[in-house]
Amino acid sequence: MTRRRLLDEHEIDELVEAHPRWRREGDRLVAVFDFADFTAAFAWMTAVALISERLDHHPDWSNSWNHVEVRLSTHSAGGVTDLDRAWVDAVEALELTPRT
Amino acid sequence: MTRRRLLDEHEIDELVEAHPRWRREGDRLVAVFDFADFTAAFAWMTAVALISERLDHHPDWSNSWNHVEVRLSTHSAGGVTDLDRAWVDAVEALELTPRT
Amino acid sequence: MTRRRLLDEHEIDELVEAHPRWRREGDRLVAVFDFADFTAAFAWMTAVALISERLDHHPDWSNSWNHVEVRLSTHSAGGVTDLDRAWVDAVEALELTPRT
Amino acid sequence: MTRRRLLDEHEIDELVEAHPRWRREGDRLVAVFDFADFTAAFAWMTAVALISERLDHHPDWSNSWNHVEVRLSTHSAGGVTDLDRAWVDAVEALELTPRT
Numbered sequence: 514m515t516r517r518r519l520l521d522e523h524e525i526d527e528l529v530e531a532h533p534r535w536r537r538e539g540d541r542l543v544a545v546f547d548f549a550d551f552t553a554a555f556a557w558m559t560a561v562a563l564i565s566e567r568l569d570h571h572p573d574w575s576n577s578w579n580h581v582e583v584r585l586s587t588h589s590a591g592g593v594t595d596l597d598r599a600w601v602d603a604v605e606a607l608e609l610t611p612r613t
Numbered sequence: 614m615t616r617r618r619l620l621d622e623h624e625i626d627e628l629v630e631a632h633p634r635w636r637r638e639g640d641r642l643v644a645v646f647d648f649a650d651f652t653a654a655f656a657w658m659t660a661v662a663l664i665s666e667r668l669d670h671h672p673d674w675s676n677s678w679n680h681v682e683v684r685l686s687t688h689s690a691g692g693v694t695d696l697d698r699a700w701v702d703a704v705e706a707l708e709l710t711p712r713t
Numbered sequence: 714m715t716r717r718r719l720l721d722e723h724e725i726d727e728l729v730e731a732h733p734r735w736r737r738e739g740d741r742l743v744a745v746f747d748f749a750d751f752t753a754a755f756a757w758m759t760a761v762a763l764i765s766e767r768l769d770h771h772p773d774w775s776n777s778w779n780h781v782e783v784r785l786s787t788h789s790a791g792g793v794t795d796l797d798r799a800w801v802d803a804v805e806a807l808e809l810t811p812r813t
Numbered sequence: 814m815t816r817r818r819l820l821d822e823h824e825i826d827e828l829v830e831a832h833p834r835w836r837r838e839g840d841r842l843v844a845v846f847d848f849a850d851f852t853a854a855f856a857w858m859t860a861v862a863l864i865s866e867r868l869d870h871h872p873d874w875s876n877s878w879n880h881v882e883v884r885l886s887t888h889s890a891g892g893v894t895d896l897d898r899a900w901v902d903a904v905e906a907l908e909l910t911p912r913t
């Protein structure tokens with residue numbers, strides 16, 4: 514397991530500015546996502562699950578029909594790290610619709 | 614199991630015009646979808662799986678990384694039916710990105 | 714939307730006896746599932762998502778790596794109904810491993 | 814991208830003996846999986862998708878209701894490599910049911 518580096522205040526501010534859906538809450542990041550319906554929500558969750566497995570970093574999250582809440586931190590580091598930032602960057606860059 | 618009605622030539626022409634990704638091939642409909650990467654392709658497949666279970670109608674399909682090929686017909690009816698049309702309409706109406 | 718019938722005390726007791734993972738908590742059913750890892754947990758969640766879409770009935774649920782918590786009720790009926798029972802029966806009957 | 818090592822004949826024989834569902838077909842491995850129904854098949858595919866993303870190695874595969882066919886090779890190496898073996902080992906070790 515790679516040792517992860519905690520982000521400093523400035524880096525967390527930058528992250529939250531770059532991705533307005535996210536905010537800091539104590540020692541973690543939280544965000545809420547609303548979709549057209551359950552199908553869209555769960556398809557997105559599947560994409561996020563794939564990213565999580567690729568990065569070997571998994572959120573605490575909950576779902577209620579079209580609504581998803583995500584809480585993210587690096588437990589082993591006790592806060593928000595560069596790994597959480599990489600995870601948010603990847604999730605916010607998702608392009609799920611067919612290109613052709 | 615509801616008896617499904619075969620579409621006539623005119624109805625199939627309309628379907629293919631409404632959804633240009635699709636074409637007729639013998640007694641079935643076929644389409645090809647290309648995505649940004651495997652993650653996007655499989656997330657979309659998950660949405661399509663949910664639609665398929667809701668309609669109790671499932672495609673023959675194959676995937677290779679970002680590429681998905683779909684073949685659709687109603688085996689019990691021996692061709693393309695109103696159920697295939699409902700399936701294509703639902704799949705083509707997917708909105709997978711977060712609304713808020 | 715079909716009108717759902719609330720289960721009486723006796724029926725809820727029977728449900729909970731038949732499926733020991735589940736218990737009543739106020740006006741809903743709750744259960745906790747632990748898996749080998751995230752992959753197993755999310756694959757199971759996908760099966761449950763498909764059942765939910767088929768029954769047009771969706772849980773409130775949360776996931777943290779290999780752990781899944783499920784809360785189930787029929788909001789429109791204000792409690793646990795025959796639809797929740799059908800959902801639990803279907804989820805508890807899942808057979809996810811290949812047969813051949 | 815790590816350079817992958819082609820397996821020799823002896824290693825492929827060992828792999829196929831360890832996992833009887835699999836056989837060699839030309840320069841790739843193939844296997845067929847049958848499940849209880851579409852839900853079980855697609856939940857398993859989701860687990861396999863997560864493994865594939867973790868290993869950054871993806872199959873060519875097709876699905877028809879409860880039936881899944883998988884074709885696996887390392888295109889860049891022109892045959893079956895140690896990466897394919899790691900993929901098959903991981904897929905065959907899947908435990909999808911809840912432990913508790």
